[in-house]
Amino acid sequence: MSALDSIDRNILRLLRLDARMPSAQIAAEVGLSPSSCQRRIKAMEHSGVIRGYTVLVDHSARDAAIAVIINITLERQTEDYLNRFEAAVRRHPEIRECFLMTGGSDYLLRVEVETPAEFERIHTEILSTLPGLSRIHSSFSIRNVLANGRRAR
Numbered sequence: 001m002s003a004l005d006s007i008d009r010n011i012l013r014l015l016r017l018d019a020r021m022p023s024a025q026i027a028a029e030v031g032l033s034p035s036s037c038q039r040r041i042k043a044m045e046h047s048g049v050i051r052g053y054t055v056l057v058d059h060s061a062r063d064a065a066i067a068v069i070i071n072i073t074l075e076r077q078t079e080d081y082l083n084r085f086e087a088a089v090r091r092h093p094e095i096r097e098c099f100l101m102t103g104g105s106d107y108l109l110r111v112e113v114e115t116p117a118e119f120e121r122i123h124t125e126i127l128s129t130l131p132g133l134s135r136i137h138s139s140f141s142i143r144n145v146l147a148n149g150r151r152a153r
Contacts, residue, residue: 004049007032011040012050019053065112066140068119070127071105073135081132082106088130094122105137116140 004012010030014021027037044050074081082100085107089098097110109127113119119138127136 004044008040008044008049011037012044015041015050065114066116066119067144068111068113069139069141070109070111071101071135071137071139072107072109072127072130072133073104073137074106074132075134076132077106084131092126094126105135 007030011026014026014029023038023041024034026041027034030037032040041050072085074085086098086100089095089107089109094111095109096112097108099108100106101108111119111122113122119140123136123138127133
């Protein structure tokens with residue numbers, strides 16, 4: 001797929017707000033026919049611009065999940081160290097997000113746990129075994145201020 005135009009970017013913006021929005025509604029909002037809009041969405045899915053769809057879970061609707069933000073510093077920032085670390089992270093579904101960072105740490109990870117004991121297990125069995133580590137710094141969240149686009153309480 002070639003570069004995204006303003007209509008594609010608007011379609012993506014609407015899908016980010018509501019991935020279940022009917023394509024006819026998206027088409028009306030971006031000024032396309034429903035079939036043209038659906039073709040654009042399919043083309044973005046096929047080319048990998050849209051990699052998938054997900055469900056955002058309201059944590060108050062299930063057991064209270066605690067987000068743990070983890071800053072990782074590697075011994076070295078060589079391509080080999082970065083590649084080995086990223087490959088290892090991909091093998092652990094407990095790690096929900098992993099960002100390569102600038103600044104004081106090399107990576108920022110996010111995991112969700114229900115208890116501190118569960119995090120202790122993840123720290124011992126997974127985080128501390130990741131290759132090339134120099135430092136792990138973990139912080140437990142108190143609440144997500146921007147949950148569901150509104151102030152969480």
